Amino acid sequence: MPIVVVVGGQWGDEGKGRIVDLLARKARVVARYSAGNNAGHTIVNERGEFKLHLVPAGIFYPEKTCVIGNGVAVDPEVLLDEIGSLEDKGIDTSRLVLSDRAQVIMPWHIRLDQLDEAMRGEAAIGTTGKGVGPCFVDKVARRGIRVADLLRPEDLAPRIRSALDYQNKVITAVYGGEPIAMESCLDRYLEYGKRLKPYVGDVQAIVLDAHKRGEYVLLEGAQGSLLDLDHGTYPYVTSSVPSSSSGGAAIGVGIGPTDIQRVVGVFKSYSTRVGNGPFPTELLDEVADQLRDHGKEFGHGEYGTTTGRARRIGWLDAVAARYSVRMNGLAAVALTRLDVLDGLKTIKICTAYELDGEVIETLPARESVLDRVKPIYEELPGWQTPTTDVRSFDDLPPQAQAFIRRVETLLECQVDLISVGPSREQAVIVNPIF
Numbered sequence: 001m002p003i004v005v006v007v008g009g010q011w012g013d014e015g016k017g018r019i020v021d022l023l024a025r026k027a028r029v030v031a032r033y034s035a036g037n038n039a040g041h042t043i044v045n046e047r048g049e050f051k052l053h054l055v056p057a058g059i060f061y062p063e064k065t066c067v068i069g070n071g072v073a074v075d076p077e078v079l080l081d082e083i084g085s086l087e088d089k090g091i092d093t094s095r096l097v098l099s100d101r102a103q104v105i106m107p108w109h110i111r112l113d114q115l116d117e118a119m120r121g122e123a124a125i126g127t128t129g130k131g132v133g134p135c136f137v138d139k140v141a142r143r144g145i146r147v148a149d150l151l152r153p154e155d156l157a158p159r160i161r162s163a164l165d166y167q168n169k170v171i172t173a174v175y176g177g178e179p180i181a182m183e184s185c186l187d188r189y190l191e192y193g194k195r196l197k198p199y200v201g202d203v204q205a206i207v208l209d210a211h212k213r214g215e216y217v218l219l220e221g222a223q224g225s226l227l228d229l230d231h232g233t234y235p236y237v238t239s240s241v242p243s244s245s246s247g248g249a250a251i252g253v254g255i256g257p258t259d260i261q262r263v264v265g266v267f268k269s270y271s272t273r274v275g276n277g278p279f280p281t282e283l284l285d286e287v288a289d290q291l292r293d294h295g296k297e298f299g300h301g302e303y304g305t306t307t308g309r310a311r312r313i314g315w316l317d318a319v320a321a322r323y324s325v326r327m328n329g330l331a332a333v334a335l336t337r338l339d340v341l342d343g344l345k346t347i348k349i350c351t352a353y354e355l356d357g358e359v360i361e362t363l364p365a366r367e368s369v370l371d372r373v374k375p376i377y378e379e380l381p382g383w384q385t386p387t388t389d390v391r392s393f394d395d396l397p398p399q400a401q402a403f404i405r406r407v408e409t410l411l412e413c414q415v416d417l418i419s420v421g422p423s424r425e426q427a428v429i430v431n432p433i434f
C-alpha cells in the first residue's frame with residue numbers, strides 16, 4: 001500500500017491540514033516530516049475547529065497513529081500546550097509518537113530568530129519568530145539538542161552548557177542581546193523531557209511496519225515548495241532541513257525514497273504569501289481585500305494561522321506552480337479555496353512573465369530578477385454563484401469547470417481533489433487519491 005506525501009505547492013497555507021484531515025480517513029499512520037511550529041494547519045471537522053502547529057492532522061481519527069518525525073524541529077512547550085488543548089477538547093493523543101531524533105527548539109533559538117530579524121532591518125525575512133531557522137542552523141552545525149537528550153539529565157546538562165557557552169557569545173557580542181541563564185534552561189527542559197517521555201518512540205519502525213502490513217501512510221508536509229531552502233525564492237525561504245518539499249519527506253521519517261509511491265500537491269486557487277520576498281502576481285487593490293476577508297467573520301480569512309499576520313494576496317501564478325509540480329514530482333493536485341473566487345466577475349491566471357521585453361516561462365533563480373518580472377495574465381470568466389455545497393465536478397458551474405481544466409493544462413498535472421470550504425466534507429473528489 002502506498003506511502004503518500006502531501007506537500008504545499010506555493011508559499012504555504014494552501015490548506016494542507018484540511019486536505020490531510022480528509023485523506024487521513026484511509027491512512028493508518030500520519031506523519032509530520034519537516035519544519036517546526038512555524039507551521040499552522042487549520043482543520044475543521046465534526047470535532048470542531050483546530051489549529052495545529054506540530055501534531056499531525058490525522059489526530060482526530062481515534063485509530064490512527066500520528067508521528068512527529070526526526071525531520072521536525074520541536075518546541076516542547078508548544079507541543080505540550082497543543083497536546084493539552086487537544087485533550088481538553090476530548091481528542092485522545094495517546095497515539096502520538098515523537099521521534100527521539102527530532103531537534104529541540106531552545107530559548108536561544110527564539111531569541112536569535114528575533115535578534116537576527118531586527119539586525120537585517122529592511123532586508124528582514126519576515127520569519128514567524130518561533131526559533132525554527134536558528135534551530136536548523138544548529139542542527140547543521142552539529143550543535144543541536146535532540147529529544148533523546150531531554151530524557152537524560154547526564155546528557156542534557158553538558159549539552160546545554162556547551163551550547164550556551166557558544167550562543168551567549170553570539171547573542172551578546174554579535175547582536176548586543178541579553179545572555180540566557182543556564183540553570184533556568186536545564187530545569188525547564190528536563191521537566192519537558194519527563195512530560196514528553198511517554199510519547200517518544202521509533203518513528204521509522206512505525207512508518208515502515210505499517211507499510212509492510214499493507215496499510216496507508218500519509219506524510220504531511222509543512223510550508224510550501226516556494227519556501228524551500230534549495231528551490232524556493234531564496235533567501236526569502238524557510239530553513240527546514242530536510243526541506244518541506246517532497247524530496248525531504250523520506251529523510252524526515254527515516255525511510256528510503258523508493259518507499260514513497262505518490263505525491264499530492266496542495267494549491268490555492270489563487271496565491272498568498274506571508275513574510276517578505278518576491279511575489280510577481282501580488283495584488284494591492286480591492287480584489288486582494290475581498291479575497292483576504294472572504295470568510296473572515298468565521299475566522300477563515302487570509303490571516304496567518306501561527307502569527308495572525310495579514311497574508312499578501314495575488315492571482316494564481318502558473319509559472320511558479322508548474323515549477324512546483326515538477327520539483328515535487330506531483331501525481332495530483334488538490335485545489336483549495338475555490339469558493340473564495342465565487343464572487344468574482346473575472347479571474348486571472350499568470351501564464352508567463354515578461355522580463356525586459358522577453359517572455360519567460362520558468363522561475364528565475366535570482367530574487368532581484370523575480371522582483372522585476374511582470375506577470376502576463378489570461379483572464380477567465382468568473383461563475384458568480386456559490387460552490388460551497390457542490391460535491392461533484394459535474395455540478396460545478398461551467399466557468400469553474402473551465403477554470404480547473406485550464407489550471408490542469410497550465411500546471412501539467414491533474415486536479416484530483418477540489419476543496420470548496422474549510423470543513424472536511426466540503427470537497428469534490430474528482431479521482432480518488434488513494
Ligand code: GDP
Nearest residue numbers: 013014015016017040041042337419420421422
Ligand atoms: P495549511 O498551513 O496549508 O494547513 O493552511 P492554513 O490552515 O494555514 O490556511 C488555510 C486556511 O484556509 C484555513 O483557514 C482553512 O480553514 C481554510 N481553508 C482550507 N480549505 C478551504 C476551502 O476550500 N475554502 C475555504 N473557504 N477555506 C478553506
Ligand code: IMO
Nearest residue numbers: 012013038039040126127128222223238274275
Ligand atoms: P504552513 O505549514 C506560510 C514563512 C514565514 C517567512 C519564512 C521564514 O502553515 O503552510 P521561518 O519562521 O520559517 O523562518 O520564516 O517562511 N513560513 C510560512 N508561511 N505558512 C507556513 O507554514 C510557513 N512557515 C514559514 O512567513 O516568510
Ligand code: MG
Nearest residue numbers: 013040041305
Ligand atoms: Mg498554515
